[in-house]
Amino acid sequence: MEAVKGFLAPLGLNTSSIQDTLKLVVIGGTVETARRASISAWNGFVDCAHVHSSLLFFDRLMHWLSKQPAWGRSREFEITTRSVGRNQLNQSTTGDLDEEEMDEEDENELEHGRRKRKVAFMPSPDTTHTIYYRGHWLKRLVLEAKREYEKDAEHRVHIFMADTTYACWRWNGARQKRPMNSIVLEPAVKEMLLADCRDFLRSEDWGIPFRRGYLLHGVPGSGKTSLIHSLAGELGLDIYVVSLSSKGCILLLEDLDAAFTRGISRDSTSTGAPTAPTKAAAEANDGSTLSLTAAEGRLLFATTNHIERLDPALSRPGRMDVWVNFTNATKWQAEGIFKCFFPSRPSESSSSSSSPSSSSPSSSSSALPSTSSLLLSTSSGDTSQKNPPGSRRKASAHAVPILEEAEIAQLAKRFADAIPEGEMSVAGLQGYLLKNKTRPRECVEEVGEWIQQEREARARIKREKEEVSEFARRQP
Numbered sequence: 228m229e230a231v232k233g234f235l236a237p238l239g240l241n242t243s244s245i246q247d248t249l250k251l252v253v254i255g256g257t258v259e260t261a262r263r264a265s266i267s268a269w270n271g272f273v274d275c276a277h278v279h280s281s282l283l284f285f286d287r288l289m290h291w292l293s294k295q296p297a298w299g300r301s302r303e304f305e306i307t308t309r310s311v312g313r314n315q316l317n318q319s320t321t322g323d324l325d326e327e328e329m330d331e332e333d334e335n336e337l338e339h340g341r342r343k344r345k346v347a348f349m350p351s352p353d354t355t356h357t358i359y360y361r362g363h364w365l366k367r368l369v370l371e372a373k374r375e376y377e378k379d380a381e382h383r384v385h386i387f388m389a390d391t392t393y394a395c396w397r398w399n400g401a402r403q404k405r406p407m408n409s410i411v412l413e414p415a416v417k418e419m420l421l422a423d424c425r426d427f428l429r430s431e432d433w434g435i436p437f438r439r440g441y442l443l444h445g446v447p448g449s450g451k452t453s454l455i456h457s458l459a460g461e462l463g464l465d466i467y468v469v470s471l472s473s474k475g476c477i478l479l480l481e482d483l484d485a486a487f488t489r490g491i492s493r494d495s496t497s498t499g500a501p502t503a504p505t506k507a508a509a510e511a512n513d514g515s516t517l518s519l520t521a522a523e524g525r526l527l528f529a530t531t532n533h534i535e536r537l538d539p540a541l542s543r544p545g546r547m548d549v550w551v552n553f554t555n556a557t558k559w560q561a562e563g564i565f566k567c568f569f570p571s572r573p574s575e576s577s578s579s580s581s582s583p584s585s586s587s588p589s590s591s592s593s594a595l596p597s598t599s600s601l602l603l604s605t606s607s608g609d610t611s612q613k614n615p616p617g618s619r620r621k622a623s624a625h626a627v628p629i630l631e632e633a634e635i636a637q638l639a640k641r642f643a644d645a646i647p648e649g650e651m652s653v654a655g656l657q658g659y660l661l662k663n664k665t666r667p668r669e670c671v672e673e674v675g676e677w678i679q680q681e682r683e684a685r686a687r688i689k690r691e692k693e694e695v696s697e698f699a700r701r702q703p
């Protein structure tokens with residue numbers, strides 16, 4: 228410093244201000260060097276991975292992280308009650324939940340008329356998380372997250388949706404697999420579809436065009452979407468709702484008539500799947516040109532309630548290869564769905580049976596899945612399948628009475644007899660049964676009245692619609 232002073236003095240410069248500046252430079256340099264050294268030392272010890280939120284693995288990782296006990300001690304998290312539950316992928320963490328630990332039964336309890344819900348601590352997706360995991364082996368963490376996700380996927384069907392904003396696919400939830408026998412449809416139809424899909428998936432090596440389209444058309448609420456979900460579970464495939472992504476999935480286009488109506492021009496080489504996730508659908512809805520190309524290796528399922536509105540070009544082989552018509556409920560389906568709803572216990576021998584109505588089940592029911600096999604579907608996550616005898620539900624005033632198999636069969640037959648063939652939707656029947664799920668006998672007694680009410684409601688809606696269109700016509 229003295230040397231600097233000696234050097235500056237003859238020049239007549241203010242040495243004290245220059246000294247201060249030099250001090251600042253030295254201190255600043257030291258601090259910056261220390262900062263850089265600490266960062267490089269930290270990076271030397273810490274593995275760093277950036278997982279982009281557009282990757283499917285992002286969801287796997289978030290799911291896995293949310294289940295780690297340590298998560299409850301994190302200083303940065305999100306709180307959710309939205310997707311906590313047995314049927315959802317995101318289970319609550321075991322972290323800081325100890326104080327309000329609830330078991331499955333508590334979860335079913337009602338509080339002020341609403342179901343109690345757990346609070347879950349979720350990793351926040353938009354920040355950097357520094358995670359020390361079993362000796363900081365990041366690779367191990369990643370593999371474990373992947374394994375966990377795949378284990379979960381054995382019992383669920385994962386659903387991905389197009390993200391309009393970022394033009395990528397977002398994991399949209401996972402549904403418990405729904406057994407095929409919980410779909411009340413002619414067994415031949417289900418078997419045909421399943422066998423066809425399996426054949427197709429096995430035919431990849433044959434060198435023929437590796438794509439296949441299925442068009443499920445028919446009245447609303449007849450089980451089209453449910454069947455696709457069930458098939459996905461059976462085939463071990465994820466569902467992409469209007470997706471372009473990877474091979475080996477089911478591509479589902481719901482309400483096809485909203486996009487592919489008559490008169491929309493289409494590329495002659497098109498095969499039925501949109502070129503861009505949501506843009507294509509948006510363009511189609513705008514009525515502008517829709518250019519389509521299908522990726523190989525996918526099962527394409529489309530549903531529509533208005534087949535007459537579809538462009539006939541869709542029927543060309545290579546676009547939609549298998550067409551299945553879904554109708555309103557037949558008597559056979561009414562009988563089947565009734566049996567799905569009400570649990571039963573095996574009948575005692577006919578001589579000791581106390582039930583006066585223990586007649587044999589109707590002949591048609593022999594083709595239906597047995598009650599016990601339907602009860603296997605309790606894990607399906609469908610509300611219609613949650614009444615097995617011996618389930619862990621708490622006994623309550625609203626418990627479902629467990630009738631004998633023979634009585635249920637007889638009630639189912641009477642129920643089916645009262646349902647007019649092909650008039651009510653299966654979803655409508657399901658709604659009625661759900662409303663009466665603790666009253667199997669009354670449900671049969673009152674079904675005629677319900678049908679009458681439904682008819683009146685339909686007639687009223689029709690009248691109102693006609694009045695509205697008449698009014699619109701009269702407007703100048």
Ligand SMILES: Nc1ncnc2c1ncn2[C@@H]1O[C@H](COP(=O)(O)OP(=O)(O)OP(=O)(O)O)[C@@H](O)[C@H]1O
Pocket residue numbers: 409410411412446447448449450451452453454530531532553560609611653654655657
């Ligand atoms: N055949 C069936 N077997 C079992 N459940 C059915 C059947 N049809 C309808 N359901 C029930 O009715 C509800 C609606 O069914 P789903 O959504 O599959 O009908 P959809 O034909 O796809 O209707 P939409 O055309 O309106 O989309 C579901 O809860 C499903 O469980």
